[in-house]
Amino acid sequence: MIANAFDYTAPQSLDEALTLIGNGAKPLSGGMSLIPMMKLRLASPEHLVDLGRLKELSYIREQDGELHIGAAITYYELESSTLLLGKCPLIAETATHIGDIQVRNMGTLGGSVAHADPAADYPATLQALEAKIVLRSATGARTLSTKDFFLDTFTTALEPGEIVAEIIVPIEPGLTGTSYQKFRQPASGFAMVGIAARIRQQAGTLSLIRIGVTGLSGSSYRATNVEAALEGKQPTEENIRAASALVGDGVDASADLHASADYRQHLATIYTAKAIRAALSRSA
Amino acid sequence: MTKQIISVTINGARQTHEVEPRLLLIHYLRETLGLTGAHIGCETSLCGACTVELNGKAIKSCSMFAVQANGAEILTIEGLASADGKLHPMQEAFWNEHALQCGFCTPGMIMVSKQLVERNPHPTDVEIREGLDGNLCRCTGYQHIVNAVRAAAKAGA
Ligand SMILES: Cc1cc2nc3c(=O)[nH]c(=O)nc-3n(C[C@H](O)[C@H](O)[C@H](O)COP(=O)(O)OP(=O)(O)OC[C@H]3O[C@@H](n4cnc5c(N)ncnc54)[C@H](O)[C@@H]3O)c2cc1C
Ligand code: FES
Numbered sequence: 001m002i003a004n005a006f007d008y009t010a011p012q013s014l015d016e017a018l019t020l021i022g023n024g025a026k027p028l029s030g031g032m033s034l035i036p037m038m039k040l041r042l043a044s045p046e047h048l049v050d051l052g053r054l055k056e057l058s059y060i061r062e063q064d065g066e067l068h069i070g071a072a073i074t075y076y077e078l079e080s081s082t083l084l085l086g087k088c089p090l091i092a093e094t095a096t097h098i099g100d101i102q103v104r105n106m107g108t109l110g111g112s113v114a115h116a117d118p119a120a121d122y123p124a125t126l127q128a129l130e131a132k133i134v135l136r137s138a139t140g141a142r143t144l145s146t147k148d149f150f151l152d153t154f155t156t157a158l159e160p161g162e163i164v165a166e167i168i169v170p171i172e173p174g175l176t177g178t179s180y181q182k183f184r185q186p187a188s189g190f191a192m193v194g195i196a197a198r199i200r201q202q203a204g205t206l207s208l209i210r211i212g213v214t215g216l217s218g219s220s221y222r223a224t225n226v227e228a229a230l231e232g233k234q235p236t237e238e239n240i241r242a243a244s245a246l247v248g249d250g251v252d253a254s255a256d257l258h259a260s261a262d263y264r265q266h267l268a269t270i271y272t273a274k275a276i277r278a279a280l281s282r283s284a
Numbered sequence: 285m286t287k288q289i290i291s292v293t294i295n296g297a298r299q300t301h302e303v304e305p306r307l308l309l310i311h312y313l314r315e316t317l318g319l320t321g322a323h324i325g326c327e328t329s330l331c332g333a334c335t336v337e338l339n340g341k342a343i344k345s346c347s348m349f350a351v352q353a354n355g356a357e358i359l360t361i362e363g364l365a366s367a368d369g370k371l372h373p374m375q376e377a378f379w380n381e382h383a384l385q386c387g388f389c390t391p392g393m394i395m396v397s398k399q400l401v402e403r404n405p406h407p408t409d410v411e412i413r414e415g416l417d418g419n420l421c422r423c424t425g426y427q428h429i430v431n432a433v434r435a436a437a438k439a440g441a
């Protein structure tokens with residue numbers, strides 16, 4: 001399996017990369033989605049610009065009360081970051097659900113976000129965290145919410161010439177509980193359904209609840225109806241079940257040889273409740 | 285399209301070659317350098333037979349272009365034993381625990397197991413199985429491989 005011929009540049013700086021990408025070159029990060037597609041000749045870019053080795057995109061830092069993660073940070077760097085494990089454990093935990101050791105050594109947060117695979121794990125987590133996605137081009141930068149960024153299957157708000165440069169996630173106050181729960185497709189390991197939950201409690205009621213969903217349909221989303229059904233309520237088993245049943249309401253569930261639309265909806269309900277319970281057990 | 289000169293340190297020896305950007309790292313290792321220890325099982329990033337270490341990280345060399353490795357240090361199964369022929373403790377454990385039958389998956393299994401134990405020196409059986417998630421074996425049923433990794437960890441591999 002040999003890709004079509006292409007030119008390759010390992011740029012010395014982000015500016016050089018952005019200029020080349022502005023001229024039509026395609027970004028390469030971990031290559032864990034792009035290279036398999038190139039080998040199958042589903043993708044045949046003429047010029048690859050390797051962002052994966054750019055130091056300027058490889059950092060995790062705390063700044064102005066938030067966590068800034070460079071696009072080229074790998075899953076292994078996320079899962080092993082003491083800063084993230086301490087201040088935003090959900091983003092570290094999600095990495096452990098992806099692929100295998102070798103894939104996590106190469107695959108990047110920026111690549112996953114840009115690729116927007118409907119069964120990818122990070123989109124659910126970033127939805128629940130209300131992350132901000134920083135896009136850069138040779139001519140400027142803009143910052144989008146996950147809602148404005150993830151549009152559809154493999155479709156994002158990225159314009160030609162733009163890259164995902166940084167992901168910004170909140171520092172979670174000690175009382176927030178989070179969890180990512182995934183039903184793996186047994187052969188590929190991708191999410192049939194993946195649910196990220198983020199919860200805060202106050203005096204026995206839920207003061208904050210955010211639910212991010214992946215795998216169920218063509219794009220990740222925030223299940224605002226589940227959130228609305230639980231916010232201000234007591235997290236009783238009955239309330240959790242009733243709210244979780246709303247997760248796929250009005251959603252055009254995907255069907256394929258692994259799962260029918262009904263079965264995916266069923267999984268989404270079960271895994272939403274699971275994620276909420278797990279997040280609750282971690283929120284003081 | 286334009287060929288490029290890459291320079292890579294493989295099992296301690298510096299190698300410099302002109303390659304096409306589309307040349308996969310596994311083909312560079314096997315065909316350009318004659319290092320046939322890393323195998324091609326699936327060539328689709330699923331079986332792990334092609335696993336080698338790149339700058340200390342286990343990667344699937346069928347899913348990386350050789351040009352991406354320019355400047356890197358690579359360790360393959362051929363470089364794992366010491367110069368006097370003494371096997372690496374992980375190799376030793378695979379030998380002792382009969383962790384192979386046909387041996388096709390073994391180079392990849394050993395490379396990923398080495399990484400697993402480096403990162404988690406006292407893995408549980410569940411953690412071992414999770415760590416081997418990206419590597420397929422069609423012969424052993426995995427049990428003896430898990431035994432080997434456990435034994436190597438105990439021996440401080
Ligand atoms: C065996 C295997 C198992 C996997 N299992 C899972 C899983 O369980 N869950 C999961 O979520 N994923 C899984 N993946 C996919 C993996 O997460 C990929 O790493 C990810 O989808 C893409 O990230 P990357 O860094 O490898 O990007 P690449 O493959 O390099 O790029 C992907 C796409 O994004 C573009 N791109 C890359 N970086 C940027 C950027 N910064 N800005 C703009 N565009 C960019 C590229 O041009 C390309 O179109 C698996 C992959 C493999 C091979
Ligand atoms: S040959 Fe590389 S993963 Fe199978």
Ligand code: FES
Nearest residue numbers: 385389421422423
């Ligand atoms: S020993 Fe034959 S494939 Fe593993």
